[in-house]
Amino acid sequence: MDIPPANITQTEPLGAEDRTTSVAKGIAVEMELGPEGRLLPEMLGEELWRAASAEMVELSKAEFAEALETIGTKDNFGLDPGKQANERQREIFWRALHLEELAMARGCALGRESAWRRFLAQYREQLTRAAVEMTGSAALGEELASALYSELFGLTEREGKRWSPLLRYSGRGSLMGWLRAILAQRRVNQYRKTGRETELGEIEPAARVSERIELKQLEDLRVAIKMTLSAASAEERFVLSAYYLDQHTLHEISRVLRVHEATVSRKLKRATEHLRKELLRTLRAGGLSRRAAEEALGTDPRDVDINLRKLLQESNGDPNSNKERQE
Amino acid sequence: MNQEFQTGIHPDADQLSVFVEGAATSREQERMLLHLAECAECRKAVFLMQPQEETQPAGRTPVKGWIWGRLLPVGLPAAALACGLVAVLVHIWPRDGALRNPQQVASLRKPEVLPKTTVAPSADSEMDQRSGTPRSFAPATNRSRQENLSLPKSLNLPESSGQAAAKVAAPETTRANLSANVPVAHAGGSAGGVIGGISSELPLNGRNFSNLQQLSTPEPAKAAASQYSLAKEKDLGGLMIEQASGHDKTLAEVSGHITDRSGAIVAGAAVMLRDASGTTRETTTGVDGSFHLTELPAGRYELTATASGFKTSKQSIELNPSQLAMLQPVLEPGAASEQVTVETASAAVQVETESANVGQVIAGQVVAEMPNVGRAVGVPSGLPVTASVSHGKRFISLDNAGNLFLSRSGGKKWKKINPQWTGKAVRIELTPAHSSEAPPKPNETSGKASEAAVFLLTTDAGTVWTSKDGAHWHQQ
Numbered sequence: 112m113d114i115p116p117a118n119i120t121q122t123e124p125l126g127a128e129d130r131t132t133s134v135a136k137g138i139a140v141e142m143e144l145g146p147e148g149r150l151l152p153e154m155l156g157e158e159l160w161r162a163a164s165a166e167m168v169e170l171s172k173a174e175f176a177e178a179l180e181t182i183g184t185k186d187n188f189g190l191d192p193g194k195q196a197n198e199r200q201r202e203i204f205w206r207a208l209h210l211e212e213l214a215m216a217r218g219c220a221l222g223r224e225s226a227w228r229r230f231l232a233q234y235r236e237q238l239t240r241a242a243v244e245m246t247g248s249a250a251l252g253e254e255l256a257s258a259l260y261s262e263l264f265g266l267t268e269r270e271g272k273r274w275s276p277l278l279r280y281s282g283r284g285s286l287m288g289w290l291r292a293i294l295a296q297r298r299v300n301q302y303r304k305t306g307r308e309t310e311l312g313e314i315e316p317a318a319r320v321s322e323r324i325e326l327k328q329l330e331d332l333r334v335a336i337k338m339t340l341s342a343a344s345a346e347e348r349f350v351l352s353a354y355y356l357d358q359h360t361l362h363e364i365s366r367v368l369r370v371h372e373a374t375v376s377r378k379l380k381r382a383t384e385h386l387r388k389e390l391l392r393t394l395r396a397g398g399l400s401r402r403a404a405e406e407a408l409g410t411d412p413r414d415v416d417i418n419l420r421k422l423l424q425e426s427n428g429d430p431n432s433n434k435e436r437q438e
Numbered sequence: 439m440n441q442e443f444q445t446g447i448h449p450d451a452d453q454l455s456v457f458v459e460g461a462a463t464s465r466e467q468e469r470m471l472l473h474l475a476e477c478a479e480c481r482k483a484v485f486l487m488q489p490q491e492e493t494q495p496a497g498r499t500p501v502k503g504w505i506w507g508r509l510l511p512v513g514l515p516a517a518a519l520a521c522g523l524v525a526v527l528v529h530i531w532p533r534d535g536a537l538r539n540p541q542q543v544a545s546l547r548k549p550e551v552l553p554k555t556t557v558a559p560s561a562d563s564e565m566d567q568r569s570g571t572p573r574s575f576a577p578a579t580n581r582s583r584q585e586n587l588s589l590p591k592s593l594n595l596p597e598s599s600g601q602a603a604a605k606v607a608a609p610e611t612t613r614a615n616l617s618a619n620v621p622v623a624h625a626g627g628s629a630g631g632v633i634g635g636i637s638s639e640l641p642l643n644g645r646n647f648s649n650l651q652q653l654s655t656p657e658p659a660k661a662a663a664s665q666y667s668l669a670k671e672k673d674l675g676g677l678m679i680e681q682a683s684g685h686d687k688t689l690a691e692v693s694g695h696i697t698d699r700s701g702a703i704v705a706g707a708a709v710m711l712r713d714a715s716g717t718t719r720e721t722t723t724g725v726d727g728s729f730h731l732t733e734l735p736a737g738r739y740e741l742t743a744t745a746s747g748f749k750t751s752k753q754s755i756e757l758n759p760s761q762l763a764m765l766q767p768v769l770e771p772g773a774a775s776e777q778v779t780v781e782t783a784s785a786a787v788q789v790e791t792e793s794a795n796v797g798q799v800i801a802g803q804v805v806a807e808m809p810n811v812g813r814a815v816g817v818p819s820g821l822p823v824t825a826s827v828s829h830g831k832r833f834i835s836l837d838n839a840g841n842l843f844l845s846r847s848g849g850k851k852w853k854k855i856n857p858q859w860t861g862k863a864v865r866i867e868l869t870p871a872h873s874s875e876a877p878p879k880p881n882e883t884s885g886k887a888s889e890a891a892v893f894l895l896t897t898d899a900g901t902v903w904t905s906k907d908g909a910h911w912h913q914q
Binding site for chain 2: 189190191241244245276279280281283284285288289290291292293294295296298299302303340345346348349351352353356357359363366367369
């Protein structure tokens with residue numbers, strides 16, 4: 112089960128370094144300034160401050176400018192790392208932010224009364240509704256939402272300071288989208304605490320591959336899958352995982368990827384065929400006849416699906432194992 | 439636990455939301471997908487983040503149906519309304535140019551039995567001078583009926599401020615002498631009082647003063663100019679609608695004053711405005727003959743003006759929101775009949791007095807077989823017919839753009855007659871052949887009939903053309 116990590120596991124954890132630095136910034140916003148002083152020209156700063164109606168949430172120009180600079184440097188103004196953003200690129204980046212929502216989030220994080228009033232008026236109901244939607248139960252949803260509220264309100268403390276996750280909101284997406292993301296993460300954490308085992312157990316139907324193929328071949332298959340997957344594009348891998356492991360529908364996947372359902376279907380088909388071909392090749396290389404190899408994987412498309420799922424699942428191993436290893 | 443999830447190697451909420459909302463850069467997108475491909479938890483979070491439809495796909499269809507079900511009662515009438523609106527627009531649009539008051543042209547063929555009286559001048563001409571682009575509408579629905587009745591009413595609808603001026607101008611302007619076959623050369627009235635200094639030798643009936651200004655300098659026979667003048671005249675409708683300011687933008691107003699043909703004001707006349715649903719608004723004219731109705735919802739109305747001793751005047755108007763319609767109905771004396779019905783031994787005979795040369799009007803034709811002179815016959819141009827004469831099955835119609843149409847089939851099929859004349863045809867008449875013999879029997883064949891009768895055409899340049907068959911014309 113514990114396979115030495117192939118390429119797939121070597122993928123760099125997402126923005127690990129960014130994350131730690133950004134967390135540091137999040138905690139100590141006030142201290143964070145661009146290395147060569149102000150990045151934000153005063154004129155632009157004032158204009159954006161006005162556009163964000165930051166005054167309504169008791170946010171001073173300086174505070175708002177700081178927020179903008181922090182966010183800009185954190186994401187390198189949307190450029191690839193290592194590139195230096197020029198003034199124009201910075202301005203474009205800032206102007207594209209959800210300024211008003213950003214100001215509100217900052218105001219809330221800094222404990223400003225009017226910011227909270229606005230936030231509650233605008234998002235409380237939506238937040239609860241989203242939570243109910245995610246949990247599928249009114250009670251659970253309300254519980255989730257109120258837990259998040261207290262967290263947002265800064266009841267948790269870090270290094271002796273009141274700390275609100277709202278500090279992390281960058282304004283690049285909508286505030287509601289960010290709230291949904293937080294809620295979803297909290298919800299997943301709940302899963303992890305309670306129902307993970309059973310959930311994995313659900314994907315245990317007829318795993319014929321294992322039955323028919325010898326142990327050695329199974330090892331080969333796992334390696335083959337990892338090899339194939341590592342060569343596949345990120346999107347293909349995501350689609351395969353979401354479809355075979357999580358059993359999401361094509362429609363659901365298409366919504367996440369913001370493409371048409373047919374596009375997802377095409378991608379999935381191509382990825383699956385590719386994977387299957389690679390697996391057949393591996394099996395035959397391991398000594399099976401073509402027919403035996405095909406039989407082993409299953410000729411019925413549904414069998415193939417199930418077997419692929421099983422294989423993917425096994426080769427993926429524990430989703431958290433990679434992380435744990437790296438930690 | 440939460441902290442670890444947040445600050446660990448997983449993307450934070452901000453990155454997730456940026457990804458889900460499609461705001462991520464391509465690099466971020468790629469990294470996110472790579473992570474998601476491996477990380478079941480973040481995948482789960484991402485799918486959880488999708489709004490309702492995602493988590494409860496089963497709810498979709500009923501919701502959809504419910505929405506449709508709820509929209510249906512609203513949607514259907516709305517759609518019907520829209521269709522109706524389109525139909526009305528289509529109805530009005532092509533005639534827009536033509537609708538500019540057929541009455542003015544109709545007055546060209548008023549029977550000369552009527553005394554030469556003054557007619558309220560086209561104050562709209564002033565208006566045309568002052569405001570660059572007047573918007574005028576003329577009734578579309580009752581037009582044909584009015585023509586049929588040949589109610590020779592002249593509608594003059596000045597813009598509101600022009601109303602007073604119109605009244606002042608009224609007595610000073612005489613109607614053109616229509617009996618003349620050479621209208622342009624025929625001196626009409628004096629327009630000078632109104633437009634100051636322009637003493638025109640031109641007929642004023644329905645003419646546009648601003649154009650008279652043009653015409654006063656060139657010689658009367660200048661065909662092009664007069665054509666222009668005539669064309670402009672069509673633009674000045676009997677109904678002038680202008681934007682009313684300072685009122686509710688959805689409501690319209692109607693005001694105007696009622697005169698008789700001599701231009702004298704008619705006080706105490708009942709004015710009734712009836713909308714499409716039959717709701718009426720009534721008022722009477724004041725001592726100055728004016729009336730005013732406000733807060734009228736936009737739409738199509740029929741305006742009826744009644745006064746004792748006069749015929750009832752009817753016209754339909756289209757009111758647009760926040761417009762002020764200025765109307766000037768002219769009442770005809772009740773005594774002056776448009777039609778003379780003569781009882782003969784065999785049948786009722788109707789004499790059409792529509793033709794200008796009343797004295798020569800064919801008399802004694804049987805009503806049943808009398809071709810519908812003056813009837814609004816649909817001509818191919820789609821424009822209102824201003825004059826129509828017939829002989830046997832041979833119909834000639836003149837629309838208000840000056841096009842002449844000939845039908846040999848009693849109005850079923852029409853053919854445009856290519857003008858051999860210069861200028862624009864303004865009048866079409868039928869006279870008996872040079873002899874003053876009795877006209878041919880209507881049931882005679884057209885071939886025979888054409889020998890006996892002559893069509894007379896007058897152009898706005900004053901030339902007269904004759905034709906026996908309607909297709910071939912000769913200048914007189």
